[in-house]
Amino acid sequence: MKPRYRLTTMGMISVCAALASGTGIAAGEPAAGTGDYDALDYTVSLEYRSSTKDMDGTTTLKARATEPLSGFALDFAGGKVNDVTVDGRPARFETREEKLYVFPHRLARGAEFTVTVGYLVTRTNGPQGDGPWREIDDGFAIAPQTHETMHRVFPCKNDVTDKATYTVDITAPSRLTGVANGDLVETSQLPGDRTARKYRVASPMPVDDGQIAVGPYSRITRSGPDGVTIRDVVPTAQAGQLRDTLARTDDHLRWLTAKLGPYPFGTYGLFAPPGAVGPYESQTMSTIDAATLAAGKADYVRVHELTHQWFGASVTQQTLDDNWIAEGHAHFYGAWYDAEQSPPTSADAFADSMRMFYGMDQKIRAVEGPPATPKPISGQTQRAGGALALYALRQTVGPQVFEKIERAVAARFKDSVASTADYVRTAREVSGRDVTALLTDWLYGKKTPPMPGHPDWKPDPA
Ligand SMILES: [Zn+2]
Structure with missing residues (x-):
């Protein structure tokens, strides 16, 4: 398991595990004749039945060959492949380790093709409980971010940098609700008292950023700030109890939009499973369990x-090393909001919060490495160390220029990928100052640098 840390001093609860690496699962040698492709669009269909952990699935991937192909590989584990077609014609395939190799008719460089895989997937995690499946009494959810494990749910190219659009079609007994992130576009009643729900993720999404679930849920939609549709998915029995806390999303959204610019998608909301699932984010949907939300102490994590x-x-x-961009920002703004909500203890509660993390930073660096070159298992250095790097930048260029940098990164790399170098270059261009050395020290240094404007901040004694 990637570690989830607990910051009891601030009343924080554990937060999502880091998004997975950008390198994909590269285990094993590529089969002879296989080559690379660009994943464009997935349609994932799954059928849930109450009495079994097996689910019938079909995945269709539209892709473009980026080199001449006589074969290609998908990542897939935890299931049995029944049949594969490419452009409607049966194709030879092999499964080996966690790969599905497909050998179609020859594809020219640049050719678009459609591969459809029929399979059976079993909701079983690995020997240490590692894997994406989270069971509830009658249903399940997934937690793909913890282990780069979406290939245990459906055949895919497990590379978060190859973003694609998605349609997810979930069939379940009609007393339950099939859930996915994205927008509900179709509901169909099927024979045998079953209901199929189709969701569309229309903006390109990293492969490990989806949520697929089944359970006794209600979807509650309303209009939110700035034309964003708020869509929450909660246990039907707890919908009334959760109404007030769910409404806090409007303030979270307004607060962040004022700092980062427009919310990147059309829909947002919380998914609140009844079991201990989450917290983690999927595109347009944050999964935080119902008990945490009901306790009303979830501002930081939300x-x-x-x-x-x-x-x-x-x-x-872009890569696992660049993950501080995701986790550092999430921690920076989460801690900032949390500081503003807490009873005032000083003139600058956010600075107090950053000072606490500053004190811990040297010890974290010693164990986990610097934020932009973490050791493989890491979490705090990307979160707290990444947030401190952002704070040091803000202290150096001032709040207004810092906000311009943040908005520029969010706008320039929207629906795309960004590396640490991209962030540093944008900071330099927008500020008109050479902040390269400052950010290099903070992101790559073995030693915690001095905090600009706070010469009195010192690392905690060893
Ligand atoms: Zn996070």
């Missing part, structure tokens, strides 16, 4: 996850 709509879902980090 703003953290909402920030990921800008940094994570819309601006996706």
